[in-house]
Amino acid sequence: MSDSNNPDKDSFLYPRSKFRGEFTPENLVFDSNLQEFAQRVSIICGLETNGKLSPHDAYEEIKKIYKDLKNSKKELGIGQPPPEEK
Numbered sequence: 001m002s003d004s005n006n007p008d009k010d011s012f013l014y015p016r017s018k019f020r021g022e023f024t025p026e027n028l029v030f031d032s033n034l035q036e037f038a039q040r041v042s043i044i045c046g047l048e049t050n051g052k053l054s055p056h057d058a059y060e061e062i063k064k065i066y067k068d069l070k071n072s073k074k075e076l077g078i079g080q081p082p083p084e085e086k
Contacts, residue, residue, distance in 0.1 A: 026076040037069045 019031045041062055048058035073079065 026078060030073060030076050030078045033069055033072045037065055040065050 017035065019028055021027055021031065044053065044058050044061050047053040048055055053061075
């Protein structure tokens with residue numbers, strides 16, 4: 001998806017913010033997934049606004065990627081109490 005020959009273009013098209021939360025590998029992965037979700041929603045909204053995607057199709061696509069994000073959160077255990085040690 002990215003063009004490794006032009007890092008400025010990549011930074012502009014796919015901005016990434018530094019992770020500032022409580023560090024765990026799971027939180028870092030979820031943060032990355034959340035940033036990707038936000039970028040994709042922005043692109044979908046732009047396509048819909050410019051008439052390249054119908055409102056229904058935009059909604060369905062956002063619904064699909066939200067479901068993916070929600071599954072990622074569940075699989076990573078984000079927001080769940082840590083497992084008890086035995």
